[in-house]
Amino acid sequence: DTAVSQTPKYLVTQMGNDKSIKCEQNLGHDTMYWYKQDSKKFLKIMFSYNNKELIINETVPNRFSPKSPDKAHLNLHINSLELGDSAVYFCASSHWDRGYNEQFFGPGTRLTVL
């Protein structure tokens, strides 16, 4: 009974291609996130959506475009992939529980750009 799911788990592609990663949560949360984890394991927030509205957009290249068709989904589309985009991408969702904002993470998508 997966709470936050991502597809695909692994993605290998050539430079210059366009790819998408899908994320779905069945927890009824109203906020979803995308994180990038680099090769040194450093985890950095990319985007955050609340009720389908963008609320956080860190300094991410325009080639990255999140799309939230509804509260349960936050997909990440990447145009013109570059070598530096290789990383693990995590989707997460959250809700306000007793005043704090616990995040639930998906299993991650390992993107390799060749």
Next chain:
Amino acid sequence: AQTVTQSQPEMSVQEAETVTLSCTYDTSENNYYLFWYKQPPSRQMILVIRQEAYKQQNATENRFSVNFQKAAKSFSLKISDSQLGDTAMYFCAFEYGQNFVFGPGTRLSVLP
């Protein structure tokens, strides 16, 4: 801007022993939340423990406890009776509003 620092890139501990992972953060906010997340080799991110900044009492969850020093902006994690399954990357995280900032992580190895 908020920052989170974990000064120990790697640590190891013998099974059944106790280990403490350090975390410091910088913020001008007064009400915020702190978390420790665990990432085992499976890559799944798992919440270990959370702490509200307005609470003076340190949070505990079974073998995991924190030492929260608000004035010093320090939030260390103590793992008692370490088990092999505790081997993982541990991330300290700061949350204010709906924005999270993660530390660089500490790789913990529990040795048999």
